[in-house]
Amino acid sequence: MLNNIEVRIVKIEGDCVRIGIQAPPEVSVHREEVYKKVIEANQDAATSKVPESVFELSRHFRGAARRQRGL
Amino acid sequence: MELLTSSALGALEVNDASVIDFPEGLLGFATLKKFILLERDDTAPFQWLQSLTDPRVALPVVDPHRIFANYSCTPTTEDLFSLAVRSCSDVLVLVVAIIPEDPFNTTVNLRAPVLINYKEMLGRQIISEGSGDVRTRVIPLESQSD
Numbered sequence: 003m004l005n006n007i008e009v010r011i012v013k014i015e016g017d018c019v020r021i022g023i024q025a026p027p028e029v030s031v032h033r034e035e036v037y038k039k040v041i042e043a044n045q046d047a048a049t050s051k052v053p054e055s056v057f058e059l060s061r062h063f064r065g066a067a068r069r070q071r072g073l
Numbered sequence: 074m075e076l077l078t079s080s081a082l083g084a085l086e087v088n089d090a091s092v093i094d095f096p097e098g099l100l101g102f103a104t105l106k107k108f109i110l111l112e113r114d115d116t117a118p119f120q121w122l123q124s125l126t127d128p129r130v131a132l133p134v135v136d137p138h139r140i141f142a143n144y145s146c147t148p149t150t151e152d153l154f155s156l157a158v159r160s161c162s163d164v165l166v167l168v169v170a171i172i173p174e175d176p177f178n179t180t181v182n183l184r185a186p187v188l189i190n191y192k193e194m195l196g197r198q199i200i201s202e203g204s205g206d207v208r209t210r211v212i213p214l215e216s217q218s219d
Contacts, residue, residue, distance in 0.1 A: 032202075040182065040198075044101040044182075044185075055172055059176035060116045060119060063118055
């Protein structure tokens, strides 16, 4: 599967290099920063304060749902 | 039936049939491959993805459509293949929430939703370009005074 991925330098401008990646649709291409951001977000999620702050949030959402239904 | 003491949720009974297999773990938790999805009335609409391997790891998750009615994500063929998806209606889409001390600053990760094929009990966190930000506020700042 890995032999049909093409990486090209599209443009070099000053200290900026633009890279083009051509890959079949079943291959996902993402920048490493995205993975880093998601990893950090998952780790922060795992330390969410539970359950007190969640109860408060839950009440907010249930209140919002009631308001939407006009109750 | 197995007993688990979750740091976040206390004592839990785990039924084998409710175990979801994440062959690649979650991003940042690559070694955690078995989770259960827990619903609790007092935290609804937020549910919990509780790791069976590490009782300290429980991630709040929520159906994104409950907050953003027009939310959509775009799994790749590879994602659908690894989830053994036969019908899209078998797939549950959830987003991971970060609920801080002040819950009104809660954010959800619209960029990397968790997909669960509940027919096969297979899960995978995907990267979905164009679906939104990694940290999207669920309550806009201007509505906080409500």
